[in-house]
Amino acid sequence: MRAHASVLHLDLDAFFAAVEQRDKPSLRGKPVVVGGVGGRGVVSTASYEARVYGVRSAMSTREARSRCPHAAFLSGRFHAYRDASHAVMSLLRSVSPLVEPLSLDEAFVDLERADLPDLEVPTVTAFAEELRGRVTEATRGLTASVGVGTSKFIAKVASDLDKPDGLVVVPPGTEQELLRPMHVSVIPGVGPATVERLRRAGIHTVAELESVDLDELVRLVGKAHGSGLFHLARALDDRPVVAEREAKxxxxxxxxxxxxxxxxxxxxxxxxxxxxxxxxxxxxxxxxxxxxxxxxxxxxxxxxxxxxxxxxxxxxxxxxxxxxxxxxxxxxxxxxxxxxxxxxxxxDWVQEDLFGEAEAEEELPAIEIPHHSRRTWAPGMDVVHTDHGRGWVWGSGRGVVTVRFETAESPAGPVRSFAEDDPALSAWVPPPLPGEDPEDPEDPEEPLVEPPTPE
Structure with missing residues (x-):
């Protein structure tokens, strides 16, 4: 375990929804839900204004609409999330060479490699506070919640304690005091199935989990999971911050x-x-x-x-x-x-077919994707009109698309409706990021909007 609180976890607040509110002035301060907008869709991210009504990630869009019918339901814009993420990750790498991104909107930073005079609590607190301000500046208004602790586990827990736009530094030696009153679900990997197994054994809090010996935990949840719970319940986590992960x-x-x-x-x-x-x-x-x-x-x-x-x-x-x-x-x-x-x-090896019946390699087919005259106008997508300029799709249907003309730099703009096949209206294509090949079709960071995989 580290002697100092030198692991920082940064989590951008309600990331997808916050980017939409930043770029759409008419939605600022209002409930926004990003994800699948159809009957079988699911919520990827809900703004804090929508969360007041009980809307949350992985909830069906149908239920989210019933809870908050006046929210703006948007299908998402990957390019905008990618650009904001790129700005944040570049900033983090400028302060420490050891940055471990977990997703587009969160990452660990090893402060032992940052240019700090020392790693005492007042120093890392001031550094983290300044970093949060720099994130807001780099992203043109997004906020981040930050936790700092002696391990990845503690830093991640700390970043969740004062959301949104908060900072919590856990001083060395106080980790178990922080964890003991918390529900066992605070521990990574403890999902609904494990919670239920522990509940049946009378274990609800981290303090109760800490009182269970290793053999009993292995019996309850298995060897690998039991060992992990045993150590994390005691705030024991020595995982390093890894800048480059091996491809999985x-x-x-x-x-x-x-x-x-x-x-x-x-x-x-x-x-x-x-x-x-x-x-x-x-x-x-x-x-x-x-x-x-x-x-x-x-x-x-x-x-x-x-x-x-x-x-x-x-x-x-x-x-x-x-x-x-x-x-x-x-x-x-x-x-x-x-x-x-x-x-x-x-x-790093291939099992040769022992019976000599390996499949013959197929010739890749020639593919021509058919062009459809009817264009798709997804709610929230960026568009541009030859006369009115840039805006975003408010809604569409029955041959009509409605657009609100505004950008992040403008005030809330007017709403206009057009025929879906109006030649003056088209999707707006963002410029490539610095160093990015605009012809490269591969998008390795495509965000997911489906529910997390069940435990």
Whole structure:
């Protein structure tokens, strides 16, 4: 364990919703929900104004609408979230070479590598407070909650204690005093299933968990999980801040301007993506056992299916065949806006077919995505009109699209309606980030809006 509170955890507050409120002046101070806007959609992020009404992440959009019908329900804009995240991560890397991003909106920072005169509590507190201000400046108004502690676990817990826009520094030696009154769900990896197992054993708080010996915890939740709980209940966490993580998967995905409905076209796209994934595996001398497909439906609901082989492969044909099989189990009749293929369970070897029956490599199909005259206008998307300038989609339907013309730098703007096929109205394409190839279709940081994987 560290002798000083030198691990900082930064978490941008209600990130997706906050970016929307920043860029849409008419939504500032009002409830905003980002995620799937259709009947089967789920909430990715809710603004704090929406949370007052009980709206939360991973809730169905249908329930969120019933709780807060006057909220703005937006489908999300990845480019805006990516740009804000890039600004924050660049800032963090400028203060310490050891920054471990966890997602677009949160990261650990090792302050032992920062340029600080010492690591005493007053010094790191002042540094963290200044850093929060610099984040707001770099993101043009977003706020962050920050926690600082002697470990990743404590820093993460601390950042949740004074949300939004707060700072908590946990002095060394006070970690257990902080944790003991808290519910066991504060511990990473303790989800609903583990909470229920512990509840049945009469364990509700961290203090009660601390009183249970290791053998009993292993009996309750298994060896690996039990050992982790035993140590974290005692605030024992020596995990380092790691700037570069070893790749756990290789994936390729594509988002399409018009919803795909042709099953054969989807299979061809998955086959081509499988070929790209397998090519990357071979390039790096890797193989993998688990093949996963990701399918985002027309209403922004995101589905995934996976299957695991007995031994690792780097075969394009094998990955493609499994991807197409997984697609067959999904209902895509309403249209698909994103397809992706990934391989995980990586290894640096390939099990040769002992019987000489390896699948022949497939020739990648020629693909032409059909052009549809009807354009898709998703709520919240950025648009530009030749006469009125930039704005965002307020709503659309029955051949009409309604746009509010405003940007982050303007006051709340006027609302105008147009025919969906009005040639003067088009999607606004943001400029590439510095050093980014605008022709590169790969987006490795595509945020997910589906519920977190159940425990």
């Amino acid at each position: 998967s290789v994936s390729v995905e594509g988002t399409y301007d018009t919803d795909l409905t042709d099953r054969r076209l989807m299979e061809a796209l998955l086959t081509r993506q499988a070929g790209e994934v397998a090519g990357r595996l071979r390039k790096h001398g890797l193989s993998g056992r688990t093949v996963t497909i990701k399918v985002r439906l027309h209403d922004f609901t995101t589905l995934s299916r996976s299957t695991t082989l007995a031994s690792p492969t780097d075969s394009s044909a094998t990955v493609a065949r499994l991807a197409r099989t997984l697609l067959a189990d999904l209902d895509t009749s309403g249209g698909v806006r994103l397809l992706g293929v990934g391989v995980s369970g990586l290894a």
